[in-house]
Structures are given as C-alpha cells and as structure tokens.
Amino acid sequence: MINRDGQDPRFRLTFHVEEDDVLLREFLHAKGISRRTLTATKYEGGHISVNGIERNVRHLLQKGDLVAVHFPPEQPSAGLQPEEGELSILYEDEAFIIVDKPAGKSTIPSRDHPTGTVANLVAGKFAREGLPATVHVVTRLDRDTSGLLCIAKNRHIHHLLSEQMMASGFHREYKAIVEGWPEIDRFVIEQPLGRKEGSIIKRIVRPDGQYARTDVEVLRRLQRNGQSLALVKLVLQTGRTHQIRVHMQWKRHPLSGDDLYGGSTEIIGRQALHCAKLGFTNPLTGIYQLFNSDLPHDMQCMISQTS
Structure with a gap:
C-alpha cells in the first residue's frame, strides 16, 4: 500500500x-x-x-x-529546470505517470534542447504539488516520435519498473508508416545494433552490436501519388536506441519522414512513428495495466489521404 x-x-x-x-x-x-x-x-x-x-x-x-x-525525500536534479506548460497525462497514481507525448518535444533535456521537455514539465508539476521527488524516466521516446511515456515518481518505483522491463515484462507496441510494401504480413527482425563509427547519434546493424528483436505486422497497404506505403505494428522485445528505425531501414522499408535513416520527408516532416500501447504490471498492486494512445493527426492524415 x-x-x-x-x-x-x-x-x-x-x-x-x-x-x-x-x-x-x-x-x-x-x-x-x-x-x-x-x-x-x-x-x-x-x-x-x-x-x-x-x-x-x-x-x-x-x-x-x-x-x-x-523513503527519504528526493532532491530534484540541479540541471532540470521546473517549467509550466501543457502536459497530456493519461494516467497517474502515487507511483507513476503515463504521459502522451507529442512529436517535436524531447523527453529529457539535451544540449540542443535544454528546456521545454517532458521532464521539465513533470518537474514543474512536482514542484507545484510540493512533491519531494525528482523525475525518473522509465521509457523514453525520440524527440520526433509521439506516444506513451512512463515516468516514475520515486527511485524505488523506477527500480522495480526497470527490472520488469529488463525481464521483458513490458509490452511496448508502436505503429509506423513505412516506405514500400513488405513481402509478408508478419515477420521478426533479429539483428544486433550498435553505434555507427564516427557518429554519436546514428545506429546501424553490426555483428558486434547488442541483441535486438522487433516483431512486425503489416496492418494496411497504402498508395499515395504512386508511392507504396504500409501501416505497420511493431512490438519491441528489446529496447535499443533507434531500434525500430534501424531495423526497418535494414529491411529496406525505412520509416516515412525519417531522413536520418533513408526515409523521405516529402509527405511527413518527422519519422512516422507512434508508441500506441504500453502495458506492464503495477509493481505495487500486482495488477496488469494497458494504456492506449490514438494515432496523432499527421499520421492519420497520411492514411486518410491514401488509397
């Protein structure tokens, strides 16, 4: 309790x-x-x-x-400035928060985006409520990926959720729009991922990389102005940096809008990737909870404007 x-x-x-x-x-x-x-x-x-x-x-x-x-009171990180702003919270209890992040907003501060992140806004919420806690990000999304994030309110909860995630106890389901039509409707990508030499950002499939597995299902095949696209569901069995983006590039079906990994920005200006479902067992109640997020407007428009 x-x-x-x-x-x-x-x-x-x-x-x-x-x-x-x-x-x-x-x-x-x-x-x-x-x-x-x-x-x-x-x-x-x-x-x-x-x-x-x-x-x-x-x-x-x-x-x-x-x-x-x-538990001892936690001191907010000195490098995390509390801020006020719009924060879409789908669920909250005493242990954690589920946030629906829009594309274009970073999860945590970085050199290029030191403010305006989800973490800044959550820190502002904690300060406003007098909660002696810092921000513990359990799941993280790239700046231009939209969808569900889990943030723990306490280091102990963060520890329990991280252990559950490492033991494959999290269900992380994404939807993406990729270029081209995959040959089959269901397949598994198991390719190790590592950093590309000379880059601090880009990842590639490499034999000495970390094991990574993505389960893929084609939901719908689309055509737009003569270009073949596919709406796909992707379930992460591991959580490597840029895993979905690199795996789909390796399959020669890069995400639409993902110019870092070979996608065209002609139709959408960011990678068409959305975390649509997040499920795990509440570490305190033992009850499995599944959270859902609808596709954002830009991805819905891509689908509605295709044949």
Whole structure:
C-alpha cells in the first residue's frame, strides 16, 4: 500500500507481515526493496517503522506486524529546470505517470534542447504539488516520435519498473508508416545494433552490436501519388536506441519522414512513428495495466489521404 499524507509528503509503503520470526531486512528484500534503497532510507532522511515504532533491519517480525518504509525525500536534479506548460497525462497514481507525448518535444533535456521537455514539465508539476521527488524516466521516446511515456515518481518505483522491463515484462507496441510494401504480413527482425563509427547519434546493424528483436505486422497497404506505403505494428522485445528505425531501414522499408535513416520527408516532416500501447504490471498492486494512445493527426492524415 502507498501512503502520502499532508503532514509527511514523503513516499511511504506499508506492508502486513504474514508469518512469524522474519528478519525485517529479509522481509523488505522479499518485497523488492534493494540494499541500496535501504541504505539511502537509513542515512538520507527516511526511516522504517514496525507498528509505529522505528526499528532497524535486524528487528525480528511477527505475524500481524505492520511495516512502514518512509523513503527519504528526493532532491530534484540541479540541471532540470521546473517549467509550466501543457502536459497530456493519461494516467497517474502515487507511483507513476503515463504521459502522451507529442512529436517535436524531447523527453529529457539535451544540449540542443535544454528546456521545454517532458521532464521539465513533470518537474514543474512536482514542484507545484510540493512533491519531494525528482523525475525518473522509465521509457523514453525520440524527440520526433509521439506516444506513451512512463515516468516514475520515486527511485524505488523506477527500480522495480526497470527490472520488469529488463525481464521483458513490458509490452511496448508502436505503429509506423513505412516506405514500400513488405513481402509478408508478419515477420521478426533479429539483428544486433550498435553505434555507427564516427557518429554519436546514428545506429546501424553490426555483428558486434547488442541483441535486438522487433516483431512486425503489416496492418494496411497504402498508395499515395504512386508511392507504396504500409501501416505497420511493431512490438519491441528489446529496447535499443533507434531500434525500430534501424531495423526497418535494414529491411529496406525505412520509416516515412525519417531522413536520418533513408526515409523521405516529402509527405511527413518527422519519422512516422507512434508508441500506441504500453502495458506492464503495477509493481505495487500486482495488477496488469494497458494504456492506449490514438494515432496523432499527421499520421492519420497520411492514411486518410491514401488509397
């Protein structure tokens, strides 16, 4: 259970003990709280209580005890300026936020785009609400990719969600419009990806790269002014940088608008890529949640104006 009251804005978890003679340390580890988190809780302004009394991790628990972990307040990153602005939040609870990001907005600040990012706006929201937390981005999208993002409100939640994602527990489904018609309607791309020599941005398929897998399904074949296009669904089984964009270029079907990877900008001025579904198990409730986002206007127009 999560608790945050008006008197203590710190993030707090409570657990009921269901067996006798369990060390508090072992009990909390079984609940997914890492040794690093326990150390931070002890030395950085948090504490652990059992039945309302502060205890150390060597305390022996009994069935029926109520354990509360008061996580230390988090200091916002010095390099992340809180800002006010429009933020499309599809879902929010005490643990995380699901944001629907428009194309043209960065997820986090960079040298070229130090302000106006989703992270800046979320930091502004936290500051406005008096939430002692920093921004923990769980899933990230390229600046010109639209769709769903997950942001954790606490480092412990970030840790749990990141572990789930590494264990392939996330469903990340994208829709894209690619150039040309793939030969078959369903196929899998398993090609390792790595950085292109001499570039800090571009990725390529290379034998010594990291394993990457993308599952592809053609949803609709289109024609526009004599050009063949296809609306495809892509499910990520791994999460490498520019994975979809590089894999589709490797298949000779670059994303429309993706001039970095061989796509034409004649019809659309950004890569026609949208994160349409994001699903995972809420790490605190154990309930699987699936979030959906409709195609943005520019991609809908591409489809409606084709035959």
